[in-house]
Amino acid sequence: MNNFTYQKVSNPNDALNKISKNNAANFIAGGTNLIDLWKYNLAHPKTLVDINGLNDYKAIKEDDHGGLFLGALATNSDTAYHKLVEERYPLLSKAILAGASAQIRNSASNGGNLLQRTRCYYFYDASSPCNKRNPGSGCPAKNGLNRIHAILGTSEDCIAVFPSDMCIALAALEAVVHVKSPDGEREIEFSNFHRLPGDTPELDNNLKENELITGISLPSEGFAENYSYLKLRDRNSYAFALVSVATGMVLENNKITKIRIALGGIAHKPWRVVAAEEFLVDKSPTEENFASAANMILKGAKGFGKNDFKIELSKRAIVRNCIMALDPESQRPGAQPSL
Amino acid sequence: MKISKQIGKSVNRLEGHLKVTGAAKYAGEYDVPGLLQGYIVNSTITKGKILEIDESAAHALSGVVAIFSHNNRTKLPWFDIMYADMDAPPGTPFKPFYNDQILYNGQPIALVVAETFETARYAATLIKVTYDEEPFETELAAHLDDARDPKKGIATFIKPLPPSANGDFEKAYNDADVQYAGEFIHGTEHHNPLELFTTTTVYEGDGKLTVYDKTQGTSNCQIYIANVFGLHYKDVRILSPFVGGAFGSGLRPQYQLFLCVMASLELKRNVRVTMDRAQMFTFGHRPQTIQKTRFGATADGTVTAINHTAIAETSQHEDYTEVVVNWANMLYPAKNTLLDYKLVPLDVFSPMDMRAPGGSTGLHAIEATMDALSYILKVDPMELRLLNYAERDVSANKPFSSKELKQCYLQGAEKFGWANRKSEPRTTRRGNRLVGTGMSSGIWDVIALPAKAKASINKKGKLKVKSAVTDIGTGTLTVMTQIAADSLGIHIDDVTFEYGDSNMPLSPIQGGSYTTGVVGSAVKAACESLKKKIFKKAKKMNNSTFNSVALEDVVFEDGSMHLKQDKSNFVTFKEIIADNDGKKIKASKNNIPNVLKLKQYTRAAHSAAFVEVEVDEQLGIVNVTRAVTAVAAGKIINPKTARSQILGGMIWGISKALREETLMDHNLGKYMNTDLGEYHIPVHADIHELDVIFVDEKDDIINELGSKGVGEIGLASMAPAIANAIYHATGKRVNKFPIHFDQLL
Numbered sequence A: 001m002n003n004f005t006y007q008k009v010s011n012p013n014d015a016l017n018k019i020s021k022n023n024a025a026n027f028i029a030g031g032t033n034l035i036d037l038w039k040y041n042l043a044h045p046k047t048l049v050d051i052n053g054l055n056d057y058k059a060i061k062e063d064d065h066g067g068l069f070l071g072a073l074a075t076n077s078d079t080a081y082h083k084l085v086e087e088r089y090p091l092l093s094k095a096i097l098a099g100a101s102a103q104i105r106n107s108a109s110n111g112g113n114l115l116q117r118t119r120c121y122y123f124y125d126a127s128s129p130c131n132k133r134n135p136g137s138g139c140p141a142k143n144g145l146n147r148i149h150a151i152l153g154t155s156e157d158c159i160a161v162f163p164s165d166m167c168i169a170l171a172a173l174e175a176v177v178h179v180k181s182p183d184g185e186r187e188i189e190f191s192n193f194h195r196l197p198g199d200t201p202e203l204d205n206n207l208k209e210n211e212l213i214t215g216i217s218l219p220s221e222g223f224a225e226n227y228s229y230l231k232l233r234d235r236n237s238y239a240f241a242l243v244s245v246a247t248g249m250v251l252e253n254n255k256i257t258k259i260r261i262a263l264g265g266i267a268h269k270p271w272r273v274v275a276a277e278e279f280l281v282d283k284s285p286t287e288e289n290f291a292s293a294a295n296m297i298l299k300g301a302k303g304f305g306k307n308d309f310k311i312e313l314s315k316r317a318i319v320r321n322c323i324m325a326l327d328p329e330s331q332r333p334g335a336q337p338s339l
Numbered sequence B: 001m002k003i004s005k006q007i008g009k010s011v012n013r014l015e016g017h018l019k020v021t022g023a024a025k026y027a028g029e030y031d032v033p034g035l036l037q038g039y040i041v042n043s044t045i046t047k048g049k050i051l052e053i054d055e056s057a058a059h060a061l062s063g064v065v066a067i068f069s070h071n072n073r074t075k076l077p078w079f080d081i082m083y084a085d086m087d088a089p090p091g092t093p094f095k096p097f098y099n100d101q102i103l104y105n106g107q108p109i110a111l112v113v114a115e116t117f118e119t120a121r122y123a124a125t126l127i128k129v130t131y132d133e134e135p136f137e138t139e140l141a142a143h144l145d146d147a148r149d150p151k152k153g154i155a156t157f158i159k160p161l162p163p164s165a166n167g168d169f170e171k172a173y174n175d176a177d178v179q180y181a182g183e184f185i186h187g188t189e190h191h192n193p194l195e196l197f198t199t200t201t202v203y204e205g206d207g208k209l210t211v212y213d214k215t216q217g218t219s220n221c222q223i224y225i226a227n228v229f230g231l232h233y234k235d236v237r238i239l240s241p242f243v244g245g246a247f248g249s250g251l252r253p254q255y256q257l258f259l260c261v262m263a264s265l266e267l268k269r270n271v272r273v274t275m276d277r278a279q280m281f282t283f284g285h286r287p288q289t290i291q292k293t294r295f296g297a298t299a300d301g302t303v304t305a306i307n308h309t310a311i312a313e314t315s316q317h318e319d320y321t322e323v324v325v326n327w328a329n330m331l332y333p334a335k336n337t338l339l340d341y342k343l344v345p346l347d348v349f350s351p352m353d354m355r356a357p358g359g360s361t362g363l364h365a366i367e368a369t370m371d372a373l374s375y376i377l378k379v380d381p382m383e384l385r386l387l388n389y390a391e392r393d394v395s396a397n398k399p400f401s402s403k404e405l406k407q408c409y410l411q412g413a414e415k416f417g418w419a420n421r422k423s424e425p426r427t428t429r430r431g432n433r434l435v436g437t438g439m440s441s442g443i444w445d446v447i448a449l450p451a452k453a454k455a456s457i458n459k460k461g462k463l464k465v466k467s468a469v470t471d472i473g474t475g476t477l478t479v480m481t482q483i484a485a486d487s488l489g490i491h492i493d494d495v496t497f498e499y500g501d502s503n504m505p506l507s508p509i510q511g512g513s514y515t516t517g518v519v520g521s522a523v524k525a526a527c528e529s530l531k532k533k534i535f536k537k538a539k540k541m542n543n544s545t546f547n548s549v550a551l552e553d554v555v556f557e558d559g560s561m562h563l564k565q566d567k568s569n570f571v572t573f574k575e576i577i578a579d580n581d582g583k584k585i586k587a588s589k590n591n592i593p594n595v596l597k598l599k600q601y602t603r604a605a606h607s608a609a610f611v612e613v614e615v616d617e618q619l620g621i622v623n624v625t626r627a628v629t630a631v632a633a634g635k636i637i638n639p640k641t642a643r644s645q646i647l648g649g650m651i652w653g654i655s656k657a658l659r660e661e662t663l664m665d666h667n668l669g670k671y672m673n674t675d676l677g678e679y680h681i682p683v684h685a686d687i688h689e690l691d692v693i694f695v696d697e698k699d700d701i702i703n704e705l706g707s708k709g710v711g712e713i714g715l716a717s718m719a720p721a722i723a724n725a726i727y728h729a730t731g732k733r734v735n736k737f738p739i740h741f742d743q744l745l
């Protein structure tokens, strides 16, 4: 059998010690991604450090700056259905519930969600070439089955997308990721957490090998009045996004005073274009203005054949989602346009 | 005591509680002492030769018992015929581990046998294989020029090649007032039953084996294993009491059966081999098919010219065929026809029957073409079908044994509210969405085959009926029990039906929607001969009041036999058997269809589907919001299990039209979305209102029960109706399945 050591830890320093001393060690939280990767013979942990006992990081609580702290080990379900999340950050709730299935969300942790790997078919098939899995081996997706692949921020080496829903809302909410290592603690702005593939497609994000995610904090603005999450996919549930959009907006006198638009399913990280958001400030929330912003967001988008449709679809999805954000009633379950 | 008739009643599945409580044992759940576990290693190249298999690291692992490959396989027969199973197409059957040649990506090349499944699976990752790769071809669209006629073989009896041309198609098409020509593209699909293919082989010693296998044919696997491994038939017992879905994938013995039996015989141990989900994509599939249609009609809507051609993929080693193009002229009596079906051999595994094989492919092209004609003609789509209703099958110049398709149209339309439909496309909106409705006809052959059953009744008046047939989840057990109960006129609780065991009377593989008709008729026939014997015994009883009576003059009812004319003159079965010294009365019957009679008729089940879709045109999202399927399939033995079959078919139609497809990277020659996360079948959120109607249909020709089978007919009409509804909603005709965002933006 594939032998490995399994250790359950109950304090963070213990966890960090175990990881930093062993380069074939992995944290395991919900295991919904890691175990799959292992079964597919893509991950080869020799030591599993089970962090589910780190009770301090399970909490969801208000912080000192009027925001909310989401423990890294709180489950996706506990987060989505938490009263404060539902009330103050319904965009996050909605995005989480658009992902995976109830069973998976019940196991999946918030920290793990940030670190889930791409769903590129070639990445998951150990016998195919793939620069992300095996740097230098090539990228068959570029000339192959790339309908689910990226149109923005791609590189010669990799065109994979980051598949999370939750993280698209977190990007729109401008969350901050809290991490801890033997060297101390640091905070990473959400926009700096995930990476573009560049010439190091093996790296999905900027978390260092010896770092533990402790939680995610949300700023006080939660866009609870005007928000929307739209996920377009190949079936109505239990499929990854081909394109997803998270919009949070603040309106005053029918003018936009603040807006955040993040896209999923189209790049190696949640995609935001600050200039497009700034363009909309002080403008009326019209289809026309949203369409102009959409064009700015999709600027430079490039398809690889089978995913060309995502360029136009993304634009339309942005416009539709911003319009839906004007009427949060449209976010009630069952009220969304045929989703 | 009055005992009510069971046929026609919605009897709940007799094994339902076993299934929902987990008590039903499937092939991979039989625990036997000292069971070893096998894990299969598959080729990662598409074509070429194995140069070396380095097993050293795997062997070194503790718990690994043996590793098999072509290098150390059992001695196998040379002749292809020894590998041919009941469903083998013409050609050379695939022979696992036969030599170093790689014929397709995913071909099994080694088997690791270990003390645990985990060890075997891990050891498999340590095996290093070096290959000599050769160029390969897997893309049908790139090889249409290589299309050729299929080879003929036994399979062609059940799946006839297209009838020859009639009239002068080209002239009639050119002369037609209106014409429509379309190209239809269908990709690969894999069956993906929930239960993985698994075999548990119990080594009984002395060359005897008991094998629990996931299959649609216990007898088929028995013959295959005995032939391949040189065993006596009677020494190979195949059991398959529960099957977790199959949809055609179990019609042929799959390679895990071969590997498991080989390991068991070599090691003289009990062995189990289970495929994983990705391995479920390494054998049969629904073939890629590209079709073209050209239909012509007169201005008043009479279809005069039908041209339907299909080019499908097959493997390099077998000519798998299905009936794709024979249907149009059975449905619509045009005088000028040109039908053609060709194959392109590619470097893939042989395709395999998958629910409504051929029919679900061909009907899309036919029914979308009819739909397109109706819009050109400005005739209601259903009206056009009625205008061209075939009272007789002109393609074979035969009458139908029965055909209530017209009632399917009328009753289905009524239930659906078809009459309220606006005829122009793009005329109905709901919020952001366009709403459209579409309909389609469906047709599926009724196949007759021989089958055998045994029946016996004991002193407690309990009837036992046996046949080797499987129950792939369709309700076979329940339906056979109902048929047996009514044949003898006893209470359903007094009947046991035993099945799924090759030791039982021979039955054909379970597919083609023929099980109820074929095995049901054998069950009925066995019960009929049992009745004869009971009658004879009754006559011999002391003081028998039946002495001068003929069999025709008695009725079997309410657990007894009585005179037709005089109900008070009766004798109970218990009394008869008591008089027989308490000994069971037994009968057995090999039911052979009357081919001469059957040949005079075209025998088919029919359906009509009506569908409403909503299309969010800006975003491309399609939802099937409502559907009604009306079915004419002769006598419906059990409306509840039959309805479930039709619902399953309708959902599959949604899947086929909008969801499922196996994606192949033709640069690698490999299927890439080989898990249920990425191979999309519908989820609950995709399914809305579905309704089923069974239309009354009486058929005295097809079989003793007058029952046509409902396994595939529900699928046949659904997918085209969806495509037609999308056209009505959007004005866009998308002829490539599945229909995705991309095509509707």
Ligand SMILES: Cc1cc2nc3c(=O)[nH]c(=O)nc-3n(C[C@H](O)[C@H](O)[C@H](O)COP(=O)(O)OP(=O)(O)OC[C@H]3O[C@@H](n4cnc5c(N)ncnc54)[C@H](O)[C@@H]3O)c2cc1C
Binding pocket: A026, A027, A028, A029, A030, A031, A032, A033, A034, A035, A036, A051, A072, A073, A076, A098, A099, A100, A101, A104, A107, A108, A109, A110, A111, A112, A113, A114, A115, A116, A163, A164, A165, A166, A167, A211, A212, A213, A214, A238, A239, A240, A241, B677
């Ligand atoms: C079939 C399927 C469908 C899915 N569909 C969707 C979907 O539609 N949308 C979506 O967003 N997601 C989807 N998911 C992904 C799912 O959300 C992730 O698998 C899940 O969030 C991962 O969390 P986990 O706790 O199980 O991570 P694990 O599998 O336990 O860990 C994942 C990785 O993160 C590391 N890790 C975990 N916690 C920490 C921490 N605190 N600090 C540092 N490292 C850590 C682990 O070492 C591991 O490398 C799907 C998953 C599956 C299996």
Ligand code: SF4
Binding pocket: A118, A120, A121, A122, A123, A129, A130, A131, A132, A133, A138, A139, A140, A141, A142, A157, A158, A159, A160, A201
């Ligand atoms: S897109 Fe990235 S992950 Fe996919 S094959 Fe290319 S390199 Fe690998």
